[in-house]
Amino acid sequence: xIDGGERHARYEWRxxxxxxxxxxxxxxxxxxxxxxxxxxxxxxxxxxxTRQRDGSTIEYRVEHPSWRVWEAVEASVFGNLDxxxxxxxxxxxxGAPRSAFVAEGSPVAVYRPARLSGT
Numbered sequence: 001x002i003d004g005g006e007r008h009a010r011y012e013w014r015x016x017x018x019x020x021x022x023x024x025x026x027x028x029x030x031x032x033x034x035x036x037x038x039x040x041x042x043x044x045x046x047x048x049x050t051r052q053r054d055g056s057t058i059e060y061r062v063e064h065p066s067w068r069v070w071e072a073v074e075a076s077v078f079g080n081l082d083x084x085x086x087x088x089x090x091x092x093x094x095g096a097p098r099s100a101f102v103a104e105g106s107p108v109a110v111y112r113p114a115r116l117s118g119t
Contacts, residue, residue: 005029007070009102013084020079030068030104039069039101050113058113067103075100 005028012021033040048060075097082090 007102012079015080015083017080017083020081020084022077023075024072024100024102025074026070026102027073028070030070030102032068033066038099039103043067043069043103048110049116052115057116059116060113061111063109063111064106067105069104070102072097072100072102 007026008023009026010021010023012019014020033043044066046062048062050058050060052058077093077097080090081093084090085093
């Protein structure tokens, strides 16, 4: 939702026992990424890796323009995060986020994967 430069976003999914999700509130206009900052580190990834059922790993290239970002003025996660991410990781996510931002996004091209040798 957009209201005078303010944006509110919420994403939820149903898990056994209820809803889990996250919400964020931003203000102002998006800004370009800054080299070396956290948002650039997270969004500027152009290779993906996925483990396969047979234990091997595939690598695939991802292509998209650099995204602008809105800094969050408020962010939260809620629900039973242990169900989604496991007890160890879920416990870390139950606290307040250390940082949060919203990336502008764009169409993304994902290229044919290649199986990595030695996996």
